[in-house]
Amino acid sequence: MHNEKYQIFCKKHDSPCCRRCVVETDDNCGELNALNDVIQNVKSSDAFLELEQLLAELSENLQRIRKDREGNISSLKESKTKTEKEIQETRILINNHLDNLQESLTKELYVAEEKENKKISCLISSIQQKEREITECQTNLDKIKQHASDLQTFLAMKHIQQDVMNNEKFIESLLKEANMNHVSISFEKENTLEVLQDGNHYRGYHVM
Structure with a gap:
C-alpha cells in the first residue's frame, strides 16, 4: 500500500x-x-507441510468425487440401455400374451355362437314340425269340408281340435320358456386390464 x-x-x-x-x-x-x-525456513515448516498435505487431500477428494460422478454417468447409460432392452422384451411378452388372449377369446366366441345356434336350430326344427302338422290339419279340414259326411266331419273335427289344443300348449310353453329370449353375445372388457396384469384366464364373452 x-x-x-x-x-x-x-x-x-x-x-x-x-x-x-x-x-x-x-x-x-x-x-x-x-x-x-x-x-x-518457511518452506520446511510444519505449516507449509500441512498446507501441502491439505491441498493434496483436497485434490484427491475432488478427483475421487469427480470419478465417482463420471462412473455414475457411465453406469446410468448402461442401466438405460438395459432398461430399454427389458422394455422391448416386455413389449414382446405383452404382444404374445395379447395374441394368446385373442386366440382364446375367439375360440370361446365361436364355441358360444355354435352352442346357441344349435339350441335355436333345434327349436326351429320343432316349430317347423308343428307347422307341418298344422298345414296337414288345414289340408285335411279342407278335404273334409268338400267330401266328408256330417258324421265324418264331426269325428274328424274332434281329432283336429285335439291337434290344435296340443299346438296351442306348445306355443304357450315356448312363450314362457327362456328359449324365446333374444340371444346375443357381448364382450366383457371391464376386467381385461386386471387379467393382463395377473395373467389369469379370462372368459370374455357373455351370452344373454
Whole structure:
C-alpha cells in the first residue's frame, strides 16, 4: 500500500506490513516480529507441510468425487440401455400374451355362437314340425269340408281340435320358456386390464 518493502509481521492480524503501516495505524498490535525471522525456513515448516498435505487431500477428494460422478454417468447409460432392452422384451411378452388372449377369446366366441345356434336350430326344427302338422290339419279340414259326411266331419273335427289344443300348449310353453329370449353375445372388457396384469384366464364373452 505504501510501496515499501515488508519488514514486519503482525501476529495479531496475521499479515506482513511495512514500517509506515506500523506508524500510521492507531492499533497497538503489541505482537510484531521481524519478517525475516518469521519467513526463515518457511518452506520446511510444519505449516507449509500441512498446507501441502491439505491441498493434496483436497485434490484427491475432488478427483475421487469427480470419478465417482463420471462412473455414475457411465453406469446410468448402461442401466438405460438395459432398461430399454427389458422394455422391448416386455413389449414382446405383452404382444404374445395379447395374441394368446385373442386366440382364446375367439375360440370361446365361436364355441358360444355354435352352442346357441344349435339350441335355436333345434327349436326351429320343432316349430317347423308343428307347422307341418298344422298345414296337414288345414289340408285335411279342407278335404273334409268338400267330401266328408256330417258324421265324418264331426269325428274328424274332434281329432283336429285335439291337434290344435296340443299346438296351442306348445306355443304357450315356448312363450314362457327362456328359449324365446333374444340371444346375443357381448364382450366383457371391464376386467381385461386386471387379467393382463395377473395373467389369469379370462372368459370374455357373455351370452344373454
